[in-house]
Amino acid sequence: MPLNDSPRIAFIGTGAQGASVAADFAVAGLDVTFIDQWPAHVEAMRANGLTVNLPERQIHTRVKALHLCEIAEIREPFDVVFMVVKAYDTRWAAEMIKPVLAEDGFVVGLQNGMTHEDIADIVGAHRTIGAVIQIASNMWEPGVTNRQNDTDESWFALGALDPERQHLVEYVADLLRHSGTVEVVDDIRSAKWMKLVVNAAELVPSAIVDTELREAAQDPAYLEAMRLAGYEAMSAALADGATIMPIIGMPPTMSNDPDRYVDQIFEKVLTTFSRDDTLTTSLQDWRKGRRAEVAEVNGIVVEVLKKQGRAAPMNELVVQMALDIEAGRHEAGRHNAEKLIAAHKAIVAER
Numbered sequence: 001m002p003l004n005d006s007p008r009i010a011f012i013g014t015g016a017q018g019a020s021v022a023a024d025f026a027v028a029g030l031d032v033t034f035i036d037q038w039p040a041h042v043e044a045m046r047a048n049g050l051t052v053n054l055p056e057r058q059i060h061t062r063v064k065a066l067h068l069c070e071i072a073e074i075r076e077p078f079d080v081v082f083m084v085v086k087a088y089d090t091r092w093a094a095e096m097i098k099p100v101l102a103e104d105g106f107v108v109g110l111q112n113g114m115t116h117e118d119i120a121d122i123v124g125a126h127r128t129i130g131a132v133i134q135i136a137s138n139m140w141e142p143g144v145t146n147r148q149n150d151t152d153e154s155w156f157a158l159g160a161l162d163p164e165r166q167h168l169v170e171y172v173a174d175l176l177r178h179s180g181t182v183e184v185v186d187d188i189r190s191a192k193w194m195k196l197v198v199n200a201a202e203l204v205p206s207a208i209v210d211t212e213l214r215e216a217a218q219d220p221a222y223l224e225a226m227r228l229a230g231y232e233a234m235s236a237a238l239a240d241g242a243t244i245m246p247i248i249g250m251p252p253t254m255s256n257d258p259d260r261y262v263d264q265i266f267e268k269v270l271t272t273f274s275r276d277d278t279l280t281t282s283l284q285d286w287r288k289g290r291r292a293e294v295a296e297v298n299g300i301v302v303e304v305l306k307k308q309g310r311a312a313p314m315n316e317l318v319v320q321m322a323l324d325i326e327a328g329r330h331e332a333g334r335h336n337a338e339k340l341i342a343a344h345k346a347i348v349a350e351r
Contacts, residue, residue, distance in 0.1 A: 007079035009175065010035055010100075012093050014045075014065070016139035016284075017110065018084030020147040021154075023052045024179040026061045033078070034065040037085075042067050044143030053146045055275075068096065077102040080172055086285075087113035087296035094122040101127065106172060108158065112199050112281070113296035114192055116161060125161040129172060130188035132157040132195045134248045134269070135180070136278045148275050154180025155248045155273075159188025181249065193242035198265045199297045200315060201230030204322050205340065207283035207292060210332035213274050217266075222337045225314065225344040229298065230262040232312040236304040248273065286325065286332060294322045317343050 007030075011022040014034040025032040034050075036042050045065040052059040066074075079102050085093045094107065101107060101123060108129040109115040116130035134155040136148040158173050160166040166186065173182040185191050205226045206216035217223045235258070238244075244261055246252055250268055282292035301315040317340065324330040 006031055007175070008076060008102075009033070010078045010081045010097070012081060012083050012097055013037075013085035013089075014041070015084070016137040016145050016147075016281075017133065017135055018082070019050055019139070019145045020052050020135065020137050021082070021084070021110070021176075021179045023050055023059050023061055023063070023145075024151065025175070026050075026063050027059060028178045030175065030178070032064070034063050035068065035071065036065065037068050038142065039067060041139075041142040044141075048143055051144045053144065054150050055148060056150070071096050071100060074100045077105065079105045080175065081105070081107045082110055082176075083107055083115070083119065084110045087111050087115050087293045088291075090115040090118045091122060094119050098123050103127075106160075106168075108172060108176075110156070112203070112293050113196060114189075114300065115296075116188065116192060120161050126165055128161045129169060130159050130161060130192055132188075132191050132247055134195070134273050136273055136275065138279060138284055148278060149180075149273055151178075151180045153272065156180055156182045157185050157188065157191045157247060158182060159185045159191065161188070185245075187243060187245065190237075190242040190245050191247050193237035193240065194245060194247045194265065196297060196300065197230050197233040197237055197262060198269055200233035200301055200318075201226045201262065201266055202269060203280045203282040204292060204294055204298055204318050205229055206280050207286055208318065208321050208325065208332055208336045208340070209334050210283065210286075211334065212276065213278050213280050214270060214276055217270055219337065221341045221344075225337075225340040227259075227262060227266065228314045228344050228347065229301075229318055230266060231259050232305065232315050233298075233301045234258040234262050235310070236301040236312065239308045239310070240304050282322075283332075291326050292322065294319055294326070298322070313347050314340075314343060 009032045011018045012035045014036045042065045049062045106129045110133040120128040139145045176182045206213045285292040298315045298318045302312045305312045
């Protein structure tokens with residue numbers, strides 16, 4: 001990768017999260033291309049630029065935006081590609097970007113789930129950087145994104161999959177620091193698992209009851225059910241060889257007790273990275289008529305523990321209820337809380 005001041009950068013997936021981060025790059029004067037699959041969004045950015053609404057300020061900037069179909073027209077390869085599509089869209093997006101990725105470039109997966117493995121499978125481990133992203137944002141109209149965490153509250157972790165290229169990650173980290181705090185870690189796989197642990201507790205469980213994250217967690221009984229999904233996720237992480245480690249700016253002297261860690265990181269997300277009106281990405285997806293990252297988060301927990309001959313009953317129920325909602329067999333709503341609370345009581349009683 002050319003270690004210079006003018007790398008060619010692309011963001012593939014410029015929805016709420018991708019657009020808000022890429023906007024910081026554009027404002028900083030970097031050579032950044034926005035690539036998105038929502039035609040109206042691309043056209044709005046081309047016509048009017050991009051608007052990012054932050055808690056206490058607004059960014060408006062002109063951007064270079066492309067439709068997915070225009071990737072085939074790119075002639076000069078990108079040095080760094082930040083992938084911010086849904087986890088279930090990772091493989092096709094990696095295939096699309098592979099022909100226009102520099103041989104010594106990187107794809108950085110700013111996504112939920114363990115997408116770094118899918119990216120590496122397609123573009124090669126030597127061109128893959130795993131990442132953790134912690135920002136709350138939403139987008140409801142083309143050309144406008146609402147970011148609830150400004151750069152002082154946004155947090156990222158980066159790590160190369162190929163140890164021989166880890167020394168180059170700091171170069172990419174310096175780019176991303178235009179948008180928030182960035183930590184370079186040696187064990188990105190464990191960091192990804194730690195984020196998945198809290199995602200399993202918060203994303204789909206709060207969507208199932210069709211309410212804001214903080215509102216869902218204010219019910220003490222329902223909070224315990226959400227935490228149990230996180231506890232099971234931590235068991236899956238440890239079973240898969242992950243190490244408990246601090247992320248999202250938490251202190252290194254955290255508890256080594258797995259369940260206590262889940263409680264601490266969940267509380268950090270609720271107090272630092274959420275607002276009273278924060279909807280998780282899963283609920284945003286459902287309200288837009290899209291499917292959520294169910295298999296890629298809670299489903300992974302079920303699969304990993306199943307391979308170990310162990311069960312993840314709370315995550316199994318979350319997956320079942322989520323798939324029923326997506327299939328139209330059931331509706332999201334607060335009435336669903338009773339089923340998860342009852343399941344929590346039954347699971348705890350059996351232990």
